[in-house]
Amino acid sequence: MRVLLLGGTAEARALADRLVAAGVDVTTSLAGRVTDPRLPSGAVRIGGFGGIDGLRAALAEYDAVVDATHPFATTMSANAASACSAAGRPLLRLERPGWATRAGPLWHWADTHQQAAELAARLGRRPVLTIGRQQLAAYLPALHDVSVLARVVELPSIGVPPGWTVITDRGPYALPGELALLREHRADVVVSKDSGGQYTWPKMQAAAQLGLPVVVVRRPARPAGVATVHDVEPVLAWIAELHTGTGKI
Structure with a gap:
């Protein structure tokens, strides 16, 4: 076999x-x-x-x-x-199952990354992006002039605005570290894909604990x-x- x-x-x-x-x-x-x-x-x-x-x-x-x-x-x-x-x-x-059944009251769903970027721009000025490096370009128009923290596994191939900070890291993550990350950046909104599973769920817990809105990109068909x-x-x-x-x- x-x-x-x-x-x-x-x-x-x-x-x-x-x-x-x-x-x-x-x-x-x-x-x-x-x-x-x-x-x-x-x-x-x-x-x-x-x-x-x-x-x-x-x-x-x-x-x-x-x-x-x-x-x-x-x-x-x-x-x-x-x-x-x-x-x-x-x-x-x-x-892995998605997170739809675990959605919090401050979650905002988006069908595309462009829509997620526009939502994040309306919700805050210090977003944390955890959507991977390949989709960062979709966030540049709406978030070009705000203080973005983008966490990726590897550095992106595109240039990012001077007000952006890009860090490289790889899960699994734990709640204390996610709380520290959001507090250090003074985050006011978190953007994530509906990846599901437990590896990256602590960021959602951290956002909920800090009372932050979360923009979640829906899974494609x-x-x-x-x-x-x-x-x-x-x-x-x-x-x-x-x-x-x-x-x-």
Whole structure:
């Protein structure tokens, strides 16, 4: 049983650990956008496939695909759905639940990053952006002249205004550190994607404790017709069912 795991998330690393321990032949694919990624157990490939056609060709080497990419990695998920359909390979989506059911009274939802930037500009003058480096450009027009603190894993390739501060850090985070960060910056609004999970949830707790408004970018729509589970155990059962028909690896 050869499994291609589209990774880059904590859930993907946890799944790779379990599959390797069970003796499953798994290869994790990472997009290569981070210079020093956290590597999972098992074989790893880094870099894109060259679109749908490239991924479809690569699937000749695998029996099944698990898409455990970030909830906002829409292009990869769409390509996986199309390529697996064309190649006749089973596909399962592993995605952490979002935060919608945990929303606080000071949360403001946005459908796009541009909308989130405009909301943040109306809500405060010292925003903290925790939306990743690839989307920072969408915030420049609305927040160009305010004191922004942007936290990213790696420095952005774009230039930022002189009033912005960019720091590099990588979760998981803890509440005391998040409180200290917001207090030190004198933050008056926090901007986040609806990433879900526990790794970055403490910033939401910190914002609530300090009474700060939070702007949350909604998750994009996922490809239709792809079965989705929210933790590792159902994935293991799915792979076992494909491999042995017993539900046990």
